[in-house]
Structures are given as structure tokens and as C-alpha cells.
Amino acid sequence: MRFASDSRLQRRHLLLGGTAGLLLPSWAAADEYPSRPITFICPWPAGGTADQSMRAICQVASRVLKQPIAVVNQAGAAGMIGAKAIASARPDGYTIGQIPISVTRFSQLGTLQADPRTDFTYLARTSGQTFGIAVLPTSPFKSLKDMVAAAKANPGKVTYGHSGVGGATHVGMEEFAMAAGIQLNAIAYKGGAPALQDTLGGQVDMLVDSSSWAPHVEAGKLRLLATWGEQRTARFKETPTLKDAGYNVVVDAPNGIGAPKGLPPSVEKKLRDALRVAVQSDEFKAVADRIDAPVMYLDGPDYHSYVKTVYDRETQLIQRLKLKELLQKG
Known part of the structure; x- marks a missing residue:
């Protein structure tokens, strides 16, 4: 009887173990990531400079990850529709996208219903704008x-x-x-x-x-x-920057790539590693040069720290420029 009872107990444990595996969320098997195509949300219209740069990055990153990365354009509300879609997606690594640095401003102005300091997993800062x-x-x-x-x-x-x-x-x-x-x-x-x-x-x-x-x-x-950059551009090197003219104003609005908060650490690492290769690739740098987008790479954690710093600066700027009042006036 003891042997029969032990046998039944073993079968029960095996059954429960198998059921528990079935109940685990799809992103729990992080070691197998990625096992299917990845969706990349671009919050700008197709064909624009931001779209071109993101497609170049995705092309290289897909080769590193050995899975296709499909770029989906969700434009509107100055990039905030796409940003919200990224924040609201399942944190399994299969939905990532471009996060404009303006999330730090629009979240405070009420256009983005998300907190950029806590609602994203930051993967890489990529390039700025001229x-x-x-x-x-x-x-x-x-x-x-x-x-x-x-x-x-x-x-x-x-x-x-x-x-x-x-x-x-x-x-x-x-x-x-x-x-x-x-x-x-x-x-x-x-x-x-x-x-x-x-x-x-x-x-x-x-x-x-x-x-x-x-x-x-x-x-x-x-x-x-x-x-408006920190330095003159190679393409228009005869044109002064605002700093050259004596005004301590620099605006380059660097973009980055992120995912929803709660991404498994091993998945996050794979994405950060792939994006590091992509941003530093000759293929991306060629596109960045063509559209006057200086490469400004930061790894995910450093990009997150940068976002927090910009958020605090934007708080002061919103108050100084009375942006909330301007938005209410339309």
C-alpha cells in the first residue's frame, strides 16, 4: 500500500507541476526570448526622419535577435498616442517602441496619461535632432x-x-x-x-x-x-549655434527606445544588448548622418536617469513659460 500511495503521490506532483507550467505567463520563459516576431511602435508618421532612423535600428536589431521586428506607426498627439500604447502593452518584450523625450513634458501637461519616470522600461537612447x-x-x-x-x-x-x-x-x-x-x-x-x-x-x-x-x-x-545643438553641425558648419551667439540654450530632443514597466531582467538585457549593437552600427550611423540626427547613445539605466533629470527641468520650464495656460488657450 505504501508503494501504491507513493506512486499516486508522484503522479499527483507531476500533474500539478505540469499544470503550474501551463499557468505561468507567456513571458516567464525568458530564456527562450525571443521566440516570435517583435512589434515596434513608432509614434510618428511613416517616412519621416524619426521613422527612418527607427527602421534602420530595427533592421540591425532583428538580425542580432534572430527574429523579425515589425514597425507599426501609431502617430498623433505629438507622439503621445504611440508612447501610451507602449506603456499599456504587455511587458513580455514583444512590444517595444520609440519614446520621445517630450514624454517628460506632456505627461505633466496632461497629454500623456503615464508617468515617464515609472511606467517604462528604458532600453537605449539613440539619437538627437538638429x-x-x-x-x-x-x-x-x-x-x-x-x-x-x-x-x-x-x-x-x-x-x-x-x-x-x-x-x-x-x-x-x-x-x-x-x-x-x-x-x-x-x-x-x-x-x-x-x-x-x-x-x-x-x-x-x-x-x-x-x-x-x-x-x-x-x-x-x-x-x-x-x-540649437551643443556644437555646430558638420553639414551646416558655417551656421552658429545659439550658444555661439551667447545664449545658453541647447535643444536636441534625443529619442530613445523602451518597453512597458515590468520587463523580465533577462529579456531587458537581450534587448539592450541588441540595441547597443544597432545604434553603434555603420548602417544606423549612415541614416543618422543623412537626416542630421546626431548619435547620442545611452544604455537603458543611464537613459532612465537622463529622463528623470529632464523631467525635473521640464517642471521648471512649464512654470516659467506658463505652458499649461497656453494649452488651455489653444
Whole structure:
């Protein structure tokens, strides 16, 4: 009887063990990750500069991970629709995506219903953007100094087009205006493309955008007054930065890649390792150079620390620029 009882007990343990395995969540078997294709959410329209850079990264990372990475564009709300989709996804490593650094601002302005300090697993910071101020060749502003002088003489009269209230182009330009002691007339558009068209058509005095002006500057259809990076760009090395002009303002709005919070550590490591290879690859660097996106790699934990620092800085900027009030006015 003892042998029969032991046998039944063993069978029971085996049965319960098998059932427990079936009840484990799909992401528990992290050692086998990835065993199927990965979805990558890009929060911007297909074909844009951000989309191009993310596709280049995904192409290299997929070879490292030995699984396809399908890029899905979920654009809208200045990138916040895609960011929310990433935060809300299952933390199994099969849904990752681009996280714009503007999550630190829009979460505080109420556009993003997520806390960027706690609701994401950060995997890599990738590259920045080249922002600049451009005018028509016929503009009386031959330099940034000319524009500042005109704005001081005519407060609130000099206009500039930007891609939306609270976005990097709007906030960056207003931060510069504060540093320069001038008041400008900000004209909000639903994206950089319509702002560019109105600048070319003479509807606004200046365009503020991230490198959409580049081919038009090279073609002589626009004049570049300043760029906003820490250093001058290789492509437009004759153009001064805001810092060169004496204003301690740097805006490069670096993007990164993340996943929902709660990612298993072994899965997180595999993704971070793959993305490190991808960002440092010649393939990605070639695309980054073509779209004027300086490579600004940080590993996941360092990127997370950077996000927290930017969040605190944005809190102060929102208060100084009264961004909440501006958003309420539309």
C-alpha cells in the first residue's frame, strides 16, 4: 500500500507541476526570448526622419535577435498616442517602441496619461535632432543678431511657425526668447510640414523645425540663422549655434527606445544588448548622418536617469513659460 500511495503521490506532483507550467505567463520563459516576431511602435508618421532612423535600428536589431521586428506607426498627439500604447502593452518584450523625450513634458501637461519616470522600461537612447531657425533669402534678417534687434524694437511682431504648442520647437524657441529678452509671436501648426510651407510662402517670418529646412537651405530657398545643438553641425558648419551667439540654450530632443514597466531582467538585457549593437552600427550611423540626427547613445539605466533629470527641468520650464495656460488657450 505504501508503494501504491507513493506512486499516486508522484503522479499527483507531476500533474500539478505540469499544470503550474501551463499557468505561468507567456513571458516567464525568458530564456527562450525571443521566440516570435517583435512589434515596434513608432509614434510618428511613416517616412519621416524619426521613422527612418527607427527602421534602420530595427533592421540591425532583428538580425542580432534572430527574429523579425515589425514597425507599426501609431502617430498623433505629438507622439503621445504611440508612447501610451507602449506603456499599456504587455511587458513580455514583444512590444517595444520609440519614446520621445517630450514624454517628460506632456505627461505633466496632461497629454500623456503615464508617468515617464515609472511606467517604462528604458532600453537605449539613440539619437538627437538638429533644430534650427530659418528664414527666406529675402528676409531682412541676415543673422540671428538682426532678428533679435528687430524683435526688441517690435515686441510681439516677429512671427515664427512651429509644430505645436508644448512641442520641442515651440518650447525651445520660447526658452531662447526668454534668454534673449525678446517677445515673439508664435504661430502653431499641426506639424512641421505646414509650418515649412507657410514660411516658404512668406506667411510667417521664420520657421523653427528639426531639419525639414535642410534641403531648402542647401537649395538657396531658405537662410539658416542658427542651430540649437551643443556644437555646430558638420553639414551646416558655417551656421552658429545659439550658444555661439551667447545664449545658453541647447535643444536636441534625443529619442530613445523602451518597453512597458515590468520587463523580465533577462529579456531587458537581450534587448539592450541588441540595441547597443544597432545604434553603434555603420548602417544606423549612415541614416543618422543623412537626416542630421546626431548619435547620442545611452544604455537603458543611464537613459532612465537622463529622463528623470529632464523631467525635473521640464517642471521648471512649464512654470516659467506658463505652458499649461497656453494649452488651455489653444
